[in-house]
Amino acid sequence: MRKIAIPKRDRSERGRTPSPTVREGGELLLELTQSQKKTVRHQFDSFCRKVLREEARDYIRERKRLAEREVPLSELSDEQMERLFVLDEYLSEQNYFDVQGYHIIIRDDRLAEALSSLSDEKREIVLLSYFLDMNDREIGEKLNMVRYTVQRRRTSSIAEIRKRMEVNNNDDESD
Amino acid sequence: MTMNPTKTVSSLLPYTTIEAAASGNVDAINAVLKHYERYIAALATRTLYDENGNPHLCVDEEMKRRLETKLITKILSFDVQKIA
Numbered sequence A: 001m002r003k004i005a006i007p008k009r010d011r012s013e014r015g016r017t018p019s020p021t022v023r024e025g026g027e028l029l030l031e032l033t034q035s036q037k038k039t040v041r042h043q044f045d046s047f048c049r050k051v052l053r054e055e056a057r058d059y060i061r062e063r064k065r066l067a068e069r070e071v072p073l074s075e076l077s078d079e080q081m082e083r084l085f086v087l088d089e090y091l092s093e094q095n096y097f098d099v100q101g102y103h104i105i106i107r108d109d110r111l112a113e114a115l116s117s118l119s120d121e122k123r124e125i126v127l128l129s130y131f132l133d134m135n136d137r138e139i140g141e142k143l144n145m146v147r148y149t150v151q152r153r154r155t156s157s158i159a160e161i162r163k164r165m166e167v168n169n170n171d172d173e174s175d
Numbered sequence B: 001m002t003m004n005p006t007k008t009v010s011s012l013l014p015y016t017t018i019e020a021a022a023s024g025n026v027d028a029i030n031a032v033l034k035h036y037e038r039y040i041a042a043l044a045t046r047t048l049y050d051e052n053g054n055p056h057l058c059v060d061e062e063m064k065r066r067l068e069t070k071l072i073t074k075i076l077s078f079d080v081q082k083i084a
Helices: A002-015 A028-069 A078-082 A109-117 A120-131 A136-143 A147-174 B015-022 B026-035 B037-043 B061-076
Strands: A095-099 A102-106 B045-049 B055-059
Touching: A028 B015, A028 B037, A028 B061, A095 A109, A095 A120, A102 A109, A102 A120, A109 A120, A109 A147, A120 A136, A120 A147, A136 A147, B015 B026, B015 B061, B026 B037, B026 B061, B037 B045, B037 B061
Parallel strands: none
Antiparallel strands: A095 A102, B045 B055
16 A cells, blocks of 8 residues: 555656645645655654653653562562472472371481380370371270270370470570 | 755764664664764763762763664664654
């Protein structure tokens, strides 16, 4: 479309010598073309300036938004820094117990130590009760015991663990 | 390219350049960028303050590139024939 429309006007321009003194509207065809071109030039200029102005505004807005949300690493508190990483956990380095087909990982070394010192049966009850959230009746059904036996062993196990961990604590303190 | 010496017109790009730039001519697009170079630099100039609080003017190169890129994409969408 562009290619058809323009040469037509160019040819008509060639016939006449463009004179800036001719008033607009006087020589219709010639002046219209010239003024149209001039209009396009003005339009293009304001178009470009508008594009640049608005892009600059967008950019500054974006920067401002980022500045509100971004914090330099150097300004993070220790607590925030700690949330930025995770340590890989390897099964071989962990204390874990297998009970009734469940794999229970104990992160606390002292607790793991205390648990491993218990008899197998008692440890099983503690793990089922406190790590798998089973009640005494459910544990009793699983281990073929009456509920009361489970409860008794559980409480005595907890007492044993506490005692052991307290002893360890005292050892640590005396060290 | 015909350059009209009148002051108002000389601040505008020649029609032929606009037409060529809009249809993707690389030289013409570069001419347009060159024409708006100073305007872009002015827009991309930011005032930074040093540790003593003294203002420094400096051109944000990233912003400058962004403005140039935007202008190029927009030039290509400019419709010369719109008023005809």
